[in-house]
Amino acid sequence: MSQPSRNGRAPSVKDVAKAAGVSLGTVSNVLNRPAVVSTITRERVERAMADLGFVRNESARQLRAGTSRALAYVMLDGGNPFFHDVAEGIETAAEAADLSLFVCNSNGRPEREAKHIDRLIQQRVQGILITPADPDAAHLEEIARRGIPFVMVDRFSSSGGHCSVAVDDVLGGRIAVEHLIDRGHQRVAFVGGPASIGQVRERLQGARAVWAEFGLPEEDLIHVPTEALTVNEGRSAGERLAGLPSRRRPTAAFCANDLLALGLLQHAVTAGLRVPDDLAIVGFDDIDFAAAAAVPLTSVRQPRQELGRTAARLVLDEATNPEHIHEQATFVPALVARASTVRRS
Amino acid sequence: MSQPSRNGRAPSVKDVAKAAGVSLGTVSNVLNRPAVVSTITRERVERAMADLGFVRNESARQLRAGTSRALAYVMLDGGNPFFHDVAEGIETAAEAADLSLFVCNSNGRPEREAKHIDRLIQQRVQGILITPADPDAAHLEEIARRGIPFVMVDRFSSSGGHCSVAVDDVLGGRIAVEHLIDRGHQRVAFVGGPASIGQVRERLQGARAVWAEFGLPEEDLIHVPTEALTVNEGRSAGERLAGLPSRRRPTAAFCANDLLALGLLQHAVTAGLRVPDDLAIVGFDDIDFAAAAAVPLTSVRQPRQELGRTAARLVLDEATNPEHIHEQATFVPALVARASTVRRS
DNA sequence: TTGTATGCGTTATCAA
DNA sequence: TTGATAACGCATACAA
Numbered sequence: 135m136s137q138p139s140r141n142g143r144a145p146s147v148k149d150v151a152k153a154a155g156v157s158l159g160t161v162s163n164v165l166n167r168p169a170v171v172s173t174i175t176r177e178r179v180e181r182a183m184a185d186l187g188f189v190r191n192e193s194a195r196q197l198r199a200g201t202s203r204a205l206a207y208v209m210l211d212g213g214n215p216f217f218h219d220v221a222e223g224i225e226t227a228a229e230a231a232d233l234s235l236f237v238c239n240s241n242g243r244p245e246r247e248a249k250h251i252d253r254l255i256q257q258r259v260q261g262i263l264i265t266p267a268d269p270d271a272a273h274l275e276e277i278a279r280r281g282i283p284f285v286m287v288d289r290f291s292s293s294g295g296h297c298s299v300a301v302d303d304v305l306g307g308r309i310a311v312e313h314l315i316d317r318g319h320q321r322v323a324f325v326g327g328p329a330s331i332g333q334v335r336e337r338l339q340g341a342r343a344v345w346a347e348f349g350l351p352e353e354d355l356i357h358v359p360t361e362a363l364t365v366n367e368g369r370s371a372g373e374r375l376a377g378l379p380s381r382r383r384p385t386a387a388f389c390a391n392d393l394l395a396l397g398l399l400q401h402a403v404t405a406g407l408r409v410p411d412d413l414a415i416v417g418f419d420d421i422d423f424a425a426a427a428a429v430p431l432t433s434v435r436q437p438r439q440e441l442g443r444t445a446a447r448l449v450l451d452e453a454t455n456p457e458h459i460h461e462q463a464t465f466v467p468a469l470v471a472r473a474s475t476v477r478r479s
Numbered sequence: 480m481s482q483p484s485r486n487g488r489a490p491s492v493k494d495v496a497k498a499a500g501v502s503l504g505t506v507s508n509v510l511n512r513p514a515v516v517s518t519i520t521r522e523r524v525e526r527a528m529a530d531l532g533f534v535r536n537e538s539a540r541q542l543r544a545g546t547s548r549a550l551a552y553v554m555l556d557g558g559n560p561f562f563h564d565v566a567e568g569i570e571t572a573a574e575a576a577d578l579s580l581f582v583c584n585s586n587g588r589p590e591r592e593a594k595h596i597d598r599l600i601q602q603r604v605q606g607i608l609i610t611p612a613d614p615d616a617a618h619l620e621e622i623a624r625r626g627i628p629f630v631m632v633d634r635f636s637s638s639g640g641h642c643s644v645a646v647d648d649v650l651g652g653r654i655a656v657e658h659l660i661d662r663g664h665q666r667v668a669f670v671g672g673p674a675s676i677g678q679v680r681e682r683l684q685g686a687r688a689v690w691a692e693f694g695l696p697e698e699d700l701i702h703v704p705t706e707a708l709t710v711n712e713g714r715s716a717g718e719r720l721a722g723l724p725s726r727r728r729p730t731a732a733f734c735a736n737d738l739l740a741l742g743l744l745q746h747a748v749t750a751g752l753r754v755p756d757d758l759a760i761v762g763f764d765d766i767d768f769a770a771a772a773a774v775p776l777t778s779v780r781q782p783r784q785e786l787g788r789t790a791a792r793l794v795l796d797e798a799t800n801p802e803h804i805h806e807q808a809t810f811v812p813a814l815v816a817r818a819s820t821v822r823r824s
Numbered sequence: 825t826t827g828t829a830t831g832c833g834t835t836a837t838c839a840a
Numbered sequence: 841t842t843g844a845t846a847a848c849g850c851a852t853a854c855a856a
Contacts, residue, residue: 143545143602146623146833157843160837172841174795186624191548192601194833196538197848200488210564213767222557225584225822234598237582239570253579256537280489280532396771403773404818422558426710426741428748428773473749491849502827507851517825539849542832 145186148404154182165190173262196258204234205449206254207287207442208247210265214238214363215421217265217437220287223442226332231450240267244263248273255280261449262443269332283452285391285445288436289332290462297448299463303333306467307340310388310416311355313432313469315348317385317476319414325371325398326390327359332392334363337418340387356384363390368397375413376405385415386475388401392424395431399474403428430472437465458469490531497656499527510535541603549579550794551599552632552787553592555610557584559708560766561783562610565604565632568787569608576795578605585612587632593618597624599624606794608632608787614677628797630790633781634677635807637782642793644808646680651812652685655733655761656700658814659776660693664731664759670716670743671735672704679708680734682763686733701729708735713742720758721750731820733760737769740776744819748773760819775817 147165151158158213163171163177164296182188196202205228207388209217220238227413230236233300236259240247244267254262257291261283266274269291277284277295286298296479314322324341338357360367360373368389375383375398397419399409409429417424420435444463452458498505501524508516509524516524527533537597541547563818566582581604585592588680589612596618599607606628611619623630623641623769631643641753659667669686671679683702690700703719705712713734720728720743734740740762744754752758755775762769765780789808797803 147835148833157842158834159836159845160841163842166835170841177842189597189600191542191603191833192598193541193603194836194848195835197536197850198831198834198836198850200539212567213560215558215560218557218563222584250580252534253533253537255637258536258538275598340548365767396768399774400771400773411682422710426745428745469552493849493853503850504827504829505825505848508826510852517826520826537850539832540851542848543850543852544835545832638843 138424140443144191144361145188146191147188147366148178149186150182154179154188175369176204177303184244192367194472200218200258202262202387203232203261204257205261205263205446206235206236206238206257206259207467208238208240208249208250208254208262208264208266209287210240210242210267212241214391215423216391216419217236219438220265220442220445222441223444224446225442226439227443227450228445231446242267242270244271244273247271248450251277258381260453261285263449265444283449285449294462295460297445297452297460297462298446299445299465300442301436301465301467302342303336303386303467306418306436306476307388308344309418309467309469310337310418311341311435313471313475314386314388314416315344315350315413317382317410320350321354321356321382321384321386323356323358323384323387325358325368325387325394326363328361329359329368330401331363336409337388337390338372346353354384356382358387360390363393365393365397365400368399369401370397371397372401372405376401384418385412386410388416390418392417392419392421392431392433395433395474396423396427399427399429399431410473410475410477416469417474420470425470425472427474428473432472432475434467435470436467489536490533491535491536493537494531495524495527495533497511498522498531527620531699544672546605547603548577549581549597549602549604550604550606550608551581551583551604553583553585553595553599553607553611555587555612557586560738560768560817561737561764564766565610565787565790568784570787571784572791572795572803576791580807581704587612589613593617594777595669596622600627606630608627608794609791610634612803615729627795630794630797633786640805641756642788642790642797642805642807644810645795646781646786646810646812647684647762648681649688650814651781652687652733653811654687654814655682655694655763655779656686657689658697658820659733659759659761660689660703661730662755662759665695665729665730666699666701666727666729668701668703668716668720668729668732669735670703670705670713670732670739672712673706674704674756676708678694679742681736684734701727703732705735705739708738710738710742711738713744715742716745717746717750730757733761733765735763737762737764737766737776737778739769740777740778740819741772744772744774744776755818755820755822762819765815770815770817772819774819777817777820778815779812780815781812
């Protein structure tokens with residue numbers, strides 16, 4: 135490939151046509167229906183394209199086509215590997231459909247989320263996947279009203295005028311606490327908050343349900359609230375746990391996500407507690423760092439990649455299938471028992 | 480805002496003009512130079528835009544403008560929080576310049592990297608930031624040859640025909656090992672590989688240099704090679720360390736990144752070693768999970784966000800300043816001492 | 825202050 | 841099989 139004569143702008147089909155001595159339409163045919171072009175002409179055009187270093191202009195294609203060849207995922211917290219794994223699942227599906235994926239990060243801030251959405255609408259993306267800060271935010275309605283295919287990931291909304299994909303969080307809470315009860319724990323902390331997050335509420339609800347079913351006293355399932363689902367908050371929860379009078383102090387903690395659990399684990403180790411002997415810990419999500427912790431964390435596994443793949447499948451169905459009907463896909467979480475609750479033999 | 484009469488396509492400036500009873504040019508003026516439009520007309524147009532739910536079509540703008548309003552970052556390993564933090568730094572700078580940022584992930588695979596780059600060129604992004612799998616890959620040259628502003632992040636290339644941003648890895652290796660020598664260690668492992676990664680080589684080189692300067696015997700700095708910079712490889716390196724005859728066994732390990740260090744830490748704890756008493760550990764990057772580990776990890780800190788911000792600054796300079804000259808920005812790493820090398824008092 | 829006309833690069837339709 | 845032409849939505853130069 136020779137040096138493209140870059141006088142500022144990139145070579146266009148027109149330039150290629152001139153170089154190959156054919157018409158613009160023929161170049162387009164070479165690109166889009168090569169079968170219709172004679173071999174000799176096609177080769178000449180292809181050589182010209184290579185010579186000039188021609189690359190299709192996606193904006194022009196889009197303008198012409200009326201829609202872009204891209205999906206978008208707006209994630210809630212780029213610092214949480216969980217969302218990265220979801221994004222990978224989405225990308226796999228997007229790739230298979232020959233679509234690009236734009237990944238945005240709202241960092242939990244509604245105004246950033248809204249800004250990203252604005253941009254994505256300007257880009258005319260084919261569909262938007264989102265894990266929103268607030269599932270009932272007005273700007274989400276907006277997306278649907280514009281007729282843009284739209285799937286909520288890892289969240290359910292009350293309205294339900296769209297698809298969503300998530301695990302059964304109540305069940306997740308149940309299996310976590312059931313596991314702890316199985317291991318003989320009679321006093322358990324639920325670490326998590328804020329309550330404004332639906333999943334926190336549901337995981338707690340599941341925990342309470344199974345606790346009651348086993349006939350255990352309500353006051354022995356202690357809610358230790360946090361302000362966010364972060365490692366720092368997990369540490370601070372650890373301090374509060376340590377501050378409880380010893381007869382109230384739980385022997386196990388179920389954390390609303392793995393970041394909290396990692397923070398709690400760190401506090402426990404620093405405080406000289408043995409995990410799981412003095413304090414057993416269960417997390418939620420089963421991010422890779424859970425298994426990688428010094429004391430590998432027991433966690434409630436979400437099928438992270440599959441959540442993403444399914445969400446992408448749904449948004450594509452909405453985009454292409456006129457008979458699409460909204461679907462609330464629910465996955466079943468599974469407990470992955472590791473050393474933070476099970477002493478090695 | 481009333482229901483936009485969606486008969487398939489989104490409303491255009493033309494639709495707005497018709498609705499407002501003005502010409503297309505006036506609508507455009509409202510959008511781009513509102514000062515030039517009379518208040519009364521402007522308000523009428525704005526009402527029409529709101530009524531119709533008009534949103535600019537970015538493709539058309541781009542086509543007209545000849546260039547997009549976006550930067551792109553192709554990262555090497557989305558699963559490593561280090562790159563996420565770099566991306567955040569880039570996004571901060573992009574945001575300030577009112578540009579979008581496309582984040583792609585090559586996952587270390589050159590063919591995925593090339594595919595992403597293809598797409599980005601088609602999108603006519605204003606500039607490409609990349610942490611490449613191979614800094615000398617042919618498709619990188621290609622970017623520069625097309626005249627697309629281009630910055631290498633966290634890597635240096637041999638050719639040097641472009642900007643790059645990285646920390647001084649040799650120095651990083653020095654301060655890590657100097658810290659260990661300070662703490663009295665006389666037999667130290669360098670855990671890292673493959674050697675094809677320039678930074679691994681340089682960190683080792685720095686380690687060796689300072690080791691020699693202190694007059695310590697070469698064979699007491701033991702290279703434990705790994706096949707990748709992952710938690711798993713860190714664990715496996717731990718096993719190999721444990722397998723060394725005790726008089727050869729190091730009392731400390733310097734890992735080429737934090738993921739390795741976390742894996743090594745896990746193995747050590749599982750094997751019943753006390754950290755740092757039996758084995759001190761130093762990582763590299765200082766990702767958040769390093770500080771969050773059960774035994775907080777000492778690590779060589781890279782200014783992750785600042786790497787990103789600087790890279791973005793450079794690519795924007797190349798994009799806008801005709802007198803741009805390529806720059807190799809080098810940052811100074813700093814040791815962050817934590818419990819994995821310093822026993823708590 | 826507003827309107828009209830042109831072109832960005834691509835694809836598709838239609839004619840040759 | 842190839843070529844000429846129109847259209848996508850927007851921004852701008854220029855005319856009114």
